[in-house]
Amino acid sequence: MQVPExxxxxxxxxxxxxxxxxxxLLTLRLPAERPWAASRSACxxxxxxxxxxxxxxxxSFVALRGRCRSCGATIPRRYLLLELACLGIGAWSALAFAGPIALATAVFGWWLLLLAVIDAEHFWLPDMLTLPLGAVGFAASLLVLHEPVWTPVLGAAIGFGTLxxxxxxxxxxxxxQGLGGGDPRLLGAIGAWTGWSALPSVVVWAGLAGISVALAQLILRRQVATDTRLPFGxxxxIGAWLTWLLGPLHGLFG
Incomplete structure (x- = not known):
């Protein structure tokens, strides 16, 4: 039976x-090594x-004005911001694609957002997130995009191997070290979604994003800090999301 659009x-x-x-919840509990799978949320x-x-x-955040109904403690605003961001990713995905590809796109975007936030705050790309992302990308490539099996395999291998x-x-x-150990695994996981031919576009977009942040820091601080770390993950x-939505750069200008 065909699922309605x-x-x-x-x-x-x-x-x-x-x-x-x-x-x-994950962005708070994973870096703090707190349980997240079986425990109920608490103030x-x-x-x-x-x-x-x-x-x-x-x-709930709006109704409670961002505070616990019992003690009045402030609820972290990240919850509201991430809920709105994921709503936006879902809406963007539904506008860009139709059918199961739209949901697959949203899953990809949500997962990338999770990794982006954790890496930005902690310079950490946990294997428990990057490796399953690659596995889901492999499944999506075969079952949703109907790609041949070598497409996600080659994309993952080239993405990981290059970095x-x-x-x-x-x-x-x-x-x-110039790169964190999780960066190659993340690019490998991305390659399982996009295929190897899109990886140069991912890296170009990533480089442009990194340069933009570095320039912004330079302008604001008015000095160059040679030991400043940037979260390449x-x-x-960002590069993976833009490439997935817009396609490889050679397709845009070709």
Whole structure:
């Protein structure tokens, strides 16, 4: 039985705020090594277990004015911001694509957002997030995009191998790490989604995003800090999202 088109549209948009709430939880608990899978959400101020009315994305935050109903503690604004961001990603995906591809696009965007936030705040790309992203990309390539099996395999291999070799060469020449260990695995996971031919566009977009941030920091600080670290995984996530939506750069200008 064919799934109605409207189902995919509502699922893609409607799931966004709930995914955003979950992402907000993960961005706080994973870096702090706190349990997240089996434990119920609770107020960090008074420890009260949150009920269903406290957990309605966006609406609960607005109704409670960003505070716990019991103790008045401030609810982290990241929850609202990430819920709105995931709603936007879902809506963008539904406008750009139709059917199951729209939902797959939203899943890709939500996952990239999670990784981008964690890397931006902690310079960390956990394997428990990057490796499953590649596995889901492999499945989406075969089942949703109907690509031949070698497309995600080659994309993952080239994505990982290119950055791994670059990081290895840099460390041998300079005697210190230039890339985090999670960056090659993230680009490999992205390659499983986009295929190898789109990887140059991902890297170009990532480089442009990184340069923009570096220039902004230079302008604001009015000095160059040679030891400033930049979260390359965040920029790779931006590059992957733009490439997925817009297609490879050679297709835009060809």
């Amino acid at each position: 409207i189902f995919w549209t509502f699922a893609t948009i409607g799931l966004g705020p709930f995914v955003g709430s979950f992402i907000g 960090d101020g008074c420890g009260r277990k949150l009920g269903p009315l406290d957990l309605v994305p966006i609406a 791994w070799l670059l990081a290895f060469a840099y460390e041998r020449v300079r005697g210190r 965040t920029f790779l996530a």
